[in-house]
Each structure stands twice: as C-alpha cells, then as structure tokens.
Amino acid sequence: MAYNLWKEDIAPALPAALAIEYFHNFSLMHDDIMDEAPLRRGKESVHTLFGNNSAILSGDAMLIQCFDLLLEAGRENNLGAQLCALMSKAALEICEGQQLDMDFEKLDSPTDIEYLEMIRQKTACLLGASMQMGALLAGATESDANLLYQFGEKMGLGFQIQDDYLDVFGDEKLTGKQKGGDILRGKKNFLYVTAFSQLKAGEREDFIEAYAMASRNQDTTEIYSIYEKLKIQEYTLGLQSKYLNEAMAELHKIDSVDVSQITALAEMLSLRNY
C-alpha cells in the first residue's frame, strides 16, 4: 500500500513485500521455539511439527532469503544496499525487542515506558520499515519515506496496545480468546505495567501478589477491580487513540499523494474489536 501511494502497478514491490513476510515468519518461527509455543495461527507450530533443529535452521534460511529478496527488489533502481540497510537496522531492533520481552517476564516491575519501548522494537519498527521501503521503491523522497516510517511505527504501537486491551477488556465472542487470558497466565502485558506504574510504591507489592494469585486461583476478579479503580481501561483506550492520531498526523504531512486508502485501513484497524 505504501508503494501504491506513488505507483499504480504494484508488481515491482512484490519481492520486497515477500521479503518482509519472510522476515516476519522467521521471527515468529524462532520466537515460538523460545516461548515454547505449541500453536501458531491455530495450527501446530514449526518446531512442534518438525523439531527445534529444523525450526532453527529454517528460520535462519528465511532470514537469509529476506535479504536476497530485498536485493532482487532493489536491483532495477540500485536500491538493494539501502533496502538491506533499513532491514538490518529494523531486524536488530526486533532481536533486541524479543530479548527485552523475555527479560520482562523475569521482572516484577517493568515500567510502562520500558514496555512501550519493547513493543516499539519488537513489533512497531517492522511496520515502520516496511512502509518506508515501499515508499523508497516507488521513488518517494527520503522525507516522505520517513513520514511513512513514523506512521507505521505509531500504528504498530497502537495496534499492540489494542491487542493487550482486547485480551483483558474485549468480548470473547468477538476475539475468539478467553477474556483476561493474559491475567490468567500471569503475563505482564501493557495493562499490568500501566497499573504497576500508576500505583504508589507501597501498593505495588500487593498488586504483584494479587496478579500472581489471580493466575494461581484462575480468578481475575481482584485484578479487574484494581484496573477499574485506576481507570486502566480509559487510560489504555486514550493512549491507543493518541497513537492513532499521531500516526494520522504523520500520514497527512505527505500532501502530494492520495492517502485515503491507507487512512481507511488505519481507522478500520483501530476500531477492531476482535
């Protein structure tokens, strides 16, 4: 879609789009090993089906092929090196984000600022980089490509916060996931770190204990009551909408092209309740 802002025929953008898909799936494949996740998209994950060794090696091969596809995408316009440089920058951030994510699970007290930095690295920067690459391939100026990076990154932050929000406050008939699943699993999502950050020093110990208890007893009542007292729901929705607005502001700084389709997608994503 970023490429399509400038060029009608999107065929030349496909190898780069495929490169992003390869990268994304490489990272999921390795993350699933690290998280010991048995399922991915409702099916058995690669390491479950073929073993850790094949999942490590297939992931490695897909990461390599990602760079190969970017070189192919950039050959005609001599953009291969630039695309690879943007990819490797984003890719390193994503590795760092994954490490932060694993570190967080061992901490009682990540702050909301640290959490946002973690999801920026782990998720949002890939959206930013893919928008930016699409723009550059289409011949956009560096400055417009950077605006699209900012748009993508802020959309990514909003998207990930919404994911955490829906897990706790979504309608399970629509999300298809158990309401409060993160609480029941003891996972420290954005709502947890926000509550933790807003509590006074003296109240934090009790909150940590209540969160652990919710998981032990499979009873989320106490946590929902704390979240209500702290207005976590409103705060989270407000932040998500702040990121959406900021993303839109970046997008609308690009005045030479018609951004209505991307605007519509962004609004649809931000209104999702599933």
Added chain:
Amino acid sequence: MAYNLWKEDIAPALPAALAIEYFHNFSLMHDDIMDEAPLRRGKESVHTLFGNNSAILSGDAMLIQCFDLLLEAGRENNLGAQLCALMSKAALEICEGQQLDMDFEKLDSPTDIEYLEMIRQKTACLLGASMQMGALLAGATESDANLLYQFGEKMGLGFQIQDDYLDVFGDEKLTGKQKGGDILRGKKNFLYVTAFSQLKAGEREDFIEAYAMASRNQDTTEIYSIYEKLKIQEYTLGLQSKYLNEAMAELHKIDSVDVSQITALAEMLSLRNY
C-alpha cells in the same frame, strides 16, 4: 589475504573480514545448539552458558550484523549489494549443508559423492566466498575473483577431508584428540562413507554392523583392519592432495599478482598433522 593480493593497505577489507567472522560464529552458535555440543574451542558453548534462547537470538543478531558489515564494507565502492548477494548465496548453501549433515547421521548409506557435496556446502563455500569478496573489494576482475572462489572452495574440501583423516589416522599427541574418536562415537565421517562406497553390496551390512559394534564396545580394531584392507588411508590422502593441487592450479591462473604468501599458507595447511 585475498584483498592483500591487490592492495597493500588492508584496513578497508576489515569490515568484510569481520562480517565473515560474524557469519561463521553465528553458524557455530546455532550448530552447537542443534548438535547439543557442550564445548566449543575448549570452552563452554554459548547455549550451555546462557541457554538455548539466548544462543538462538544472539545467532540471529550476528547473522543480521554480518549483512550490516558487508554493506559498510561495500559503501565506498558501491559494492554492498554485490557482497550481500554473494553472502546470501553462500549462507543458504551452508544452511542446506547443515541440514544434509543432520540427515546423514540418520542414514546408513550416504555415498562419498553425497558427503563431498555436503562438506562443499557446509564448509568449503564459505572459504570460497570470503576469498571472492576480498578480491572484489580490492578491485579484482570478476574472473580473478571467481578463480579465488574456486581456490578457496577446493582448499576447504581438502581441509575438511584432512580433518576427518586426522581424526582416524592422526597422532593424538599432535591432534590433542582421541585417535579414532569419530569411530568411537559412531560418526559417519569421510572415511566411513568412502569405505561404505567401496564395499560390494553384500559386504555393506557387515560394515554397518562392525561400525556400530566399534562404538558399542569402544574397540576400533575391526574398523582399522577394514580400512587397511580397502586402503582408505592412501585413498583419503590422495584425494586431499588432489584437491590441494586443483586449488593451486586455480590460484596460479591469476597471473597479475604475487600469490606466494597464499601458496605458503595453503601448503602449510595441507601439511598440518594437528
């Protein structure tokens, strides 16, 4: 050294040399997880010290940084995309070689031809690609760079065969490894597949059984006697020297530069008994 054939000051080649080191160490780090190897270079391997997750993720990051360093190396001469393309080609072959190596351990009967193709992919092509990249960075012609690729690949094949040879026929005082360690571990190295390939169909079952027995009983006598009957020692030394000669022939086709230092290194490597 490849760069140094054309240019006196090797400083501009260092980021590319570092890229190869990053790649090589990434592949060792992931291989050690797959092989469950507790040690690397006499020290605890990364996954032993820091766990599989950190070893997977650090390896991923090093693979990404390899591409980043190649882009840096190629920036001045606009060679970044070409270096990355050569790297990704070699890197994919190396992944395929590692998969073949793992598959071989489950087979009774890999042929020597298949084994040579496996070590060509797993080991030799990285030597080839690094020689080629050094040459290209130094401004060598494509044709001279290709000759250095061939030289490196053939040296790599000879080196790996020699490794297997030394394991079985080396002097353990010099190699620092238990003589016949591969036999004792039941590892199907080049000598095993050569013996297997030279035996008649009716004798192969007995050989497989004897090899398994040697490992079970920790007694290599029978295998050494089979290797002696089949003249495996002479055949292996002959093949190693054939690869060295072929490598030298490629090297000496490059007539505009002084190859005496690389020649000396190649001869020293081929004479090593440790």
